[in-house]
Every structure is written in C-alpha cells, then in structure tokens.
Amino acid sequence: MTVSPESTTEQELLDFLHSRTKKVWQEDADLFASGGLSSLFAMEIVVHLEKRYGVSVRGKDLRLDNFRTVRSMASLVRRLQGAYGDAGE
Structure with missing residues (x-):
C-alpha cells in the first residue's frame, strides 16, 4: 500500500x-473548541509548520480557521507549498 503525501502530512x-499535548487527536477534531489548545500553542504550531514544511504563514493565512x-x-x-512551486516557474 502506498501512503499519499496528504495522509503523511x-x-x-x-x-x-x-x-x-499527550492527547490523541482526530484529523477533523476542532482543536480549539475542545479546549485542547491555547493561542500560545497556536503560534507554536505556526512555527512548526514553517520549519517542518518550508512554508511562510503570513497575513490572511493566519486565520484561526486554517x-x-x-x-x-x-x-x-x-496550498502554500503549491504557491511557492508556482512562484518559481
């Protein structure tokens, strides 16, 4: 069985x-509604995404819904990785 890049992410x-967090999460669980994450931890997630995936999360992308x-x-x-790929062409 091949693992798709989407499921790997x-x-x-x-x-x-x-x-x-030491909690088990589901892909579609609302992380904030459950009380599982704070705004400080949200910023840690942004840093993680930027370092791990080589993206830059700025401006309109800093919406809670993302x-x-x-x-x-x-x-x-x-989406951000695709935008960077398009910009390099």
Missing part, C-alpha cells in the same frame, strides 16, 4: 500534536 501533524483542525492545517501547507 496529516499523520505527521497528528504525531506532533500528540507529542506536545489551524482549527489537522485537516485544515494540512490543506494550508499543501
């Missing part, structure tokens, strides 16, 4: 969250 983010779930964070990463 989601799994890495789930592993990161688990290592930092960080509400693992699925939304993975989507943001893929």
Whole structure:
C-alpha cells in the first residue's frame, strides 16, 4: 500500500500534536473548541509548520480557521507549498 503525501502530512501533524499535548487527536477534531489548545500553542504550531514544511504563514493565512483542525492545517501547507512551486516557474 502506498501512503499519499496528504495522509503523511496529516499523520505527521497528528504525531506532533500528540507529542506536545499527550492527547490523541482526530484529523477533523476542532482543536480549539475542545479546549485542547491555547493561542500560545497556536503560534507554536505556526512555527512548526514553517520549519517542518518550508512554508511562510503570513497575513490572511493566519486565520484561526486554517489551524482549527489537522485537516485544515494540512490543506494550508499543501496550498502554500503549491504557491511557492508556482512562484518559481
């Protein structure tokens, strides 16, 4: 079985969250509504995404909705990576 890049991103983010919070998360769980994350931890997630995936999260991308779930964070990463790929062409 081949693992898609999408599922790899989601799994890495789930592993990161688990290592930092000691909780098991689902891809579509609302991380903020559950009381699991603080605004300070949200900034830690931004730094993690930037370092781990080589993206820059700025301006309009710093909306809470982009960080509400693992699925939304993975989507943001893929979109930003695509934007960088397009800019280099």
